[in-house]
Amino acid sequence: MKLFIMFFLLGTSSLFAIEVNSQTMKVSIHHNNSKISEILNDIENQSDYLFFYNHKEIKSDTKASINVEDKTVSYVLDKLFKDTDVKYSMLNNHIVLSTNISINTVIKNGEKQQSKEITGTVKDENSEPLAGVTVLVKGTTSGTVTDENGKFMIRVQNNQSITLIFSLLGFIVQEVKVGDKTEVHVMMQEDQKLLDEVIVVGYGTQKRSDLIGSVASVSQKDLGGRATLTVQDALQGKVPGVMVSQNNGQPGSTPTVRIRGIGTLNNNDPLYIVDGVPISNGADIINNKDIESIEILKDAASASIYGSRAGNGVIIITTKKGMSGKPTVFYDGNIGYHEASKQLDLLNAKDFAMISDEALVNGGKDPYWKGSTGRADTDWQSKIFRKGLIHSHSVGVRGGKQDIRYYLAAGYDDQQGTLRETNYNRYSIKSNLDVNVSKRLIVGMNLSYLYSTSLDIEQGANSVLMNAVRMPATVPAYNEDGTLGYPVGNEGDGQNPIGYAKRSKSRSNSARGLVNIYAKYEFFKGLLLHSNFSADIWNGDYSRFSPTFNEGNAKNQIASLSESYSKNKNITFENTLSYNKTLDKAHQISALIGQSIITFDEKSTSASKKGFISNDENMRYFNAGTEQDQVSGSRGDWALLSYFGRVNYNFDNRYLFQFNVRTDGSSRFGPNNKWGVFPSVALGWRLSEEKFLKNTNWLSNLKLRASYGALGTMPSSYYGFTSSLNQSKYILGTSQNVVIGYHPGSTNNDDFKWETTYQTNAGVDVGLWDNKLSFTIEYFNKYTKDILQTLPIPGIAGTGSSLTNIGEMRNRGVEVTVNYTNQINGFNYYISGNIATLNNKIMKLFDNDAPISSGNCRTEVGRSIGEFYGYVTDGLFQNQAEIDAYKLQPLAKPGDVRFKDTDGNGKLDAEDMDFLGSPIPSVTYSLNLGCDYKNIDLSLSLLGVGGNKIYYSGRSYLINGGNTFNKSTEILNRWQKEGDKTSIPRVSVTNANDNFRRSDLFIEDGSYLRLGNIQLGYSVSSQWLNKIGFQTMRMYISANNLVTFTKYKGYDPEISISNALNGGNDQITYPVPRTVLFGLSFTL
Template identity: 35%
Template sequence: MIKNLRWPIHFLFGLLLLFVTGETFAQNNLVKGQVLNEIDQPVAGISIKVKGTTTGTVSDAAGHFAIRASANDILVFSAVSFKTQEVTVVGGKEITVKMVMDMTGLNEVVVIGYGTQKRSNLTSAVSSVSGETLDKVAANNPVNALQGRVAGLSVSSPGGNPGQASDVRLRGIGTFGMHQPLYIIDGVPGDPYYLSSNDVASVEVLKDGAAASIYGSNSANGVILITTKKGKKGAPIIDFSGFYSTITPTEKYKFLDADGYKKVHTQMYTNAGVLPANLPAYLTKNTGVNTDWQDLINRRGISQNYNIGLSGGSDYLTYALSGDLTDDKGTFIGSKFNKKSIKSRNDFTKGILNVSSNIVYTETVSEAAKFDVKDSYFQSPLLPVFDNKEQYGYALTVDGLPKFQNPIGIDHFRDANSKTKYLAGNVKLNLKLYKGLSYTANLSYINAQTDDYEHSPSFRANANDPLVSFPRVFNRTSNYKERLMEHLLNYDLDIDKHSFKLVVGYTAQEKTNRFLSATVDGKTIVRTVVNGNIVETEVPAGFSNPDFNTITAGIGGTFNAAGSNNKYVRLSTLARLNYAYDNKYLLQVSVRRDGSSIFGEDRRYGVFPSVALGWNINKEAFLQDVSWLSNLKLRASYGELGNEGALGYYDHQALITTVNNWSGGYVQGSGSTPWPGSASYSLLNRDLQWETLKSKNLGLDFGLFNNSLKGSINYYDNITDGLLITKEVPPSAGLLDPILNVGKISNKGLELETNYQFTKNDWHFDLGGTFSLLKNKVISLANPDQVLFGTGLRFGTDHIPTQTTVGREIGAFYLYEANGLFQSDAEAANYKNAAGDPLQPDAVAGDVRFRDTNNDGVINEKDKTYQGSGFAKYEYGLNIGVSFKNFDLSLFWQGVGGNKIYNGNRFELEGMDAGRNFLANTLTAWTPQNTNTSMPRAVLGDPNLNTRESTRFLENGAYLRLKLVQLGYTLPNDVLKKMKFSKLRIYLSGQNLVTFTKYTGLDPEVGTFSALDTGVDRMLYPQNKRLLAGVQLTF
């Protein structure tokens, strides 16, 4: 039984008081100098030691160093990615050392779960991205900057509002629940969206089961390890970076203007048999109004980011402090995002003791557009923005126009925002107990509080509608807390050619999630029973002044409250052994046992093992004479990972519901006062358990020509078993459909990552590429014929283009097949089945012809056929870096292919609903005089259902986009010395400047809110073009 945990949180902050003092370097008789690279640029972070002693230092941001040494002492200069050099001290002379790149990189240390490993001894699939790479992308957080940088990692925006989190998928989707990866920041779970990209030193992506299984039931969606920057021994260094950018949409819709709007709508009414004398007034009046609502709700956005850091240290203590400010104004009016954060990392080392601490505090304020963007696009161009004759000064829909609200008025009157305060901290203590044996204790704490607020005063939408949009106030406060305690033992042992690395540990984690919300509407509902029927009438109540914006101001109105208080606990034990023989033959074995409070007692614990093998082929004797071969390693792994993200806190329990209103639930009695009732609505299921991902991986790492050309190839085969999905029960049961472990999903793929670097004279070239293939397939569901539907484009239940079925991808497109337009009434009438009955009885000339694909003589849902998927079959990225002396140029291309997009924009904006505005291409609608077109006739009510979910709206989703181009210039050292700076770089950059695609929507980078809707374009906030100027300064 999992017990409640008690946590010494005060210890977290008390221990930080240890880090308030530092030591200074001796200033007498120092040997001074500077470290440069091959093109005479200063190099920071180079380790300089007096050979044979423990005396040492590191070079600062300007490459300068100072170290106590005697004449004839030998200084050793070393760093990852550089060849080690030794220089003899000559009394009184400054030393200048040029470091040469070591392309082999095999001794590079890579962060893995609960430890580190030399890259040459890795047996699993791990991809790395440096902080310098992330710095080039002007992103609000490090996750957004990863797009296209790691093979198999897909990053997209589900909505695009400023500050919005990305949808991240690693090696496809293997669950219908949460599919986001686990993020580990400096060794503990954390939220990267509250972290600044400027604070990141490196990112490692653990992709296969052997790499990720050490995190057990959290790791089925992959693990992303983020290591933040830490201070280095030396004098204090101040770093400043900032950029200012302008933002514009990559594309805009082409809508009908006033004349085109009248023309298309007149055609709609005429084709529906409406006589000219009976046309709506808005089509016969000439008001001279021609409002471009798209232009009014869009603006030029602005994004700014400024970061300042202070770092340094002594022999025992290093520190890194930073502050970050982000301020974004989105391209929709009213949308904005502000983030302020401070971060501190301190490391204290003396003798056998090492203590490190991290604290991040972030405040965010986000505001989305206050109006419905989609409804704003529907707004008629015949409606002006302002009308002084109206009560509120904003024009209202008249003359029979639909009751869409004035978006400019809504933006003015409505107030809504979301504010979050996020605190994360951890303290890690490490003791070296014996040679090779160490103990680590880790304590972390997260507290995130979010306050959501909305106030809408009364604002009438339609001049002909007596109902008023009642005033409304909404408040919600949610609080999330997470506590983690870890105890680890590490033991490293080398015996002759045998090398062992062992880690064992115990972890305890507790999460609490609370929220409380209240809503008051300035109305009350009067219910009466008339002739046995319930009649509801809304009448104003509460809010003596609708401008009052507090909950209490609406007392007397309709009041609703909700809340929850949930707790989750996980207890885990883990172990991993890494073995290497002669650095040639490698073995890794790991196991983790997790216990989770989310399951019943009989299924509470799960075991997640893994095994991996590696062979450094290039170290074999038969390859020692192959001089051009720097590295060749074969890897194979198998691991099992868990996922519980598809479950709620209490899904394994039998629950009872009570609802005391007329709108739902269980009521008794008669008259106008309901009596509360209750009933069970979910079944007890103690057999629920984790979804289990069984991951196989085969990999090859290679390096040629002193590793100037290097890369890796991985093939993976992932099976998610025990998939958590609902199984239908008869409606007569009166229960929710239960969740069972009954499904299975396969994701198979191939990944390639490669990099080529070379330097010649003053030129340096860095070329990198990623490429990945993916095949997603549903193997089984609750039964062979089960169909899981996506979300409808209209009302959530209508116009559903995706289905999930056995044998196809998650969220595959199942659509009617459109087969051109009927060119005459006779052709439509003669489109018959074998019995001579019309297949489309309501069709006439200009309507869409749909195929009877199953030849049953009726066109219905059974004629929908598989039409591909929104999953990209392949994704790729290409990074090009060129530097010449002090100039540097970077270009980054990213693209996908083999995927389809269902253009929901066209469904909505070519839909022929009365009063709506449409895309300008509806002017090409079929008429007897215009038959050479693919646009069906304009007709009111769409009697032939031309806009049903069909291949008419399905398009090629492939694209290639220039995600980043950046030109920078770093001032020469002699100029910097005069300015008292160590480094000054200025740059100009552009993002999303060029896109090659056949897709006709705004943006082929289609985000999604659900795996079941992959590839469905729902008129979300598109990607934007960004032009920015920035500076990076060190002194």
């Protein structure tokens, strides 16, 4: 960490030494018969000015000669454009060139009485101000241009028929009728025929029009206004084929991301790239407010450049950089609250006592409550849930000049959990610095640092929330003397959730720093060397103290302390050499070759001790314990050496070709398969550029593309190919002495190799009416071979199991994206939506395709991975005659569950268990709507999934009348007498029929439609901002997860599928909250 701090101080020490002095900036220009564009580029390189002009108006290919030494830019331009109709306007560090337009409109004296002043702003589709937009009064030569904040002022005749024309290179020309308005606000849309979006891809960039792989983009605008701490949160519902699911509602928890399904039995997480650097262990080093854009590489053509680490897809994160211009100070923050979006319907004290006594009587026992309602009527959910305060702040500065550009930001996030005793704090620092050392050499440094602290409580089957749900309402939260209430008698042995939350509290701290130093050297035009060195270092620690307590039926007599520490270091050194060349205007060729070296080292230590004599916080250290220490530790390292290359060819902007290949050598594999090769090929055809379609007015873009290639997946185990020794304790002889001994842990496998995914992708991109309407349709087929499985070894062999390449799996589906944007009389709106289908199928497993069982799930050839597996119910027995006739459940009573004999063999056993549905959605979709008028903007986002099931294991407690826990109000609809139509079995303290075994009684529809976000914003008028010295200011109110439409009875249908073999299980999971935020952002 000292190394990181040193780099950070060096990188930021020069940021504020920059002074922009545009008016006195002098340049030396020497050109003989050079193109105007070359002369303007030379001025940009020697000054902090940027030129804006329309190529149709300014003939930049015209040649001119000029020789001046140490003169101002104004002098150079006056001389350059002398005796021409080119005029210029200098707006801070922007220079706008135009022709035949009077930049500062002069109204004749006789017309001033009949004129009025029009002010306004011009922004792009991301609500960013546009500088240099020409604003022309239609039918005249009067006009002006917008300044660097997108603002303009123009005086026009007071005539209802006046129309303003807004134009800027790369944007669609817009006409706005003024009427009686004095303020006009315009959103300009990009014209893809003139300006093509640049997309970040592996080790470079590409124009969107040239892209033939499957790459989706998420802009910085899409990240704003939501209480999202992670990149994964920000992606939810934004990209078809990318499923994001929250693991729980714990503040700071990392969601699960699956790109085009689950492709392996092992780790399915995508690879993250931050500013060109591969990042291990997710992307938790980045504050979302520092992100400029995110690209998701979904197919082999786009991802194979990353080879063996790209099998689950690649997410490329580009952070904000400095820009030429005077320093801009910015703030972006919000404050609000979040709360549980739903509470379960549970029994009150009266109904709990009634159901409990009925269960006792039905089980042949005496009632306990006998009409009493106990000591209290406690709503435990209201005692454990709370309205949590959340706030987030980011402040920084951004600027630079022609030779140096900088971005520096600091962030702070605080989220108080919706459950007691949970909280998350995060501090972040981000610095990016780019320096033009010479015309050929650019060096830079990207620095990130993040420190977080998380307070968590017990999760899982015995979680604090589970205790709150199951605690009878008859138990008081507090006794009359102020001590915690606890269950007695027939109220079970659960812990008071308030006390349990405090006792089970754990603290996790994490510190992570990333430094990335790079250099770019252009040998000559088109040939660029890019070298990059990065160090990613993160440390973490965890601590939990379990105190003694005695609360009636619940107690702990031995206090314990557990702590763990981890250190991780990832070093990356990469070099690429790229070449770009255009021949005869029709042949565009680009090529890239590269080399990468990655080393990773990790070390962890865990320790625990029992027998603490006091619960005092000052006594929570290991020396205060009396029992033997339990200490364990591990260390691991791995390395990756890679060579890669890419060739792109574009003929006449019509026919596109791309070839990628990467070869990786990894220390994780044995001698027979140390190296893997991962190629891909892609073809594209832009039909819209063909002569027979090029001049159509309605067709803006039509492109067909297809790709095929191979991607790899490395195993989680660093040493899976080699044999290992395990340590065990043995008792030998009559002395009963414990002796440490060793035995084989696993056998070596020299043929241990990569998992390889072969992916086919085909798509069509269509744009209509200047791309106001655009849509993309894609089909993909992923086939993964050599999936690693743990091969069982008979116990007689005297060794443990080993990993073997055996399994095969297929994922295929269709993805559709539709976008529509339009403007009507200053009212701008957009509609975008996407939908994706997914079909997962296991094709091969080990041991003659023997199925894999895990928890409530089973994986079998011919079916989806990790499907729920259990008994199939067939209603309830209504009378003894039905039981006698069925014969398979002789211990049943009327009102008990009837289970099907699915195999028809005349007996009910494990062979009758069947597949009950998949936790993987077969359909995911989202719809995004937005509009703005003048200073007001509104956006709305809907997202949903369909076709998946949830195993609601918590319901097995909530409808089980035989236990001493509280119940769901569903149980009021239980079976009581013959003829009752219900699926809830009778209540009884006896359960000879095993009514609550794993079955479809707990399978529920996991489909949902959620209002993911709604946001209303207001941008303060420039007239007011000018008075207080602000450039821009926007305020907004935003709500996340406002309402969810679902049939699911649990807290939240968004259940994690992070465990490929056993996902979709809800054990009363910490629910994802509803959030309301008030936000403010401004620039100075």
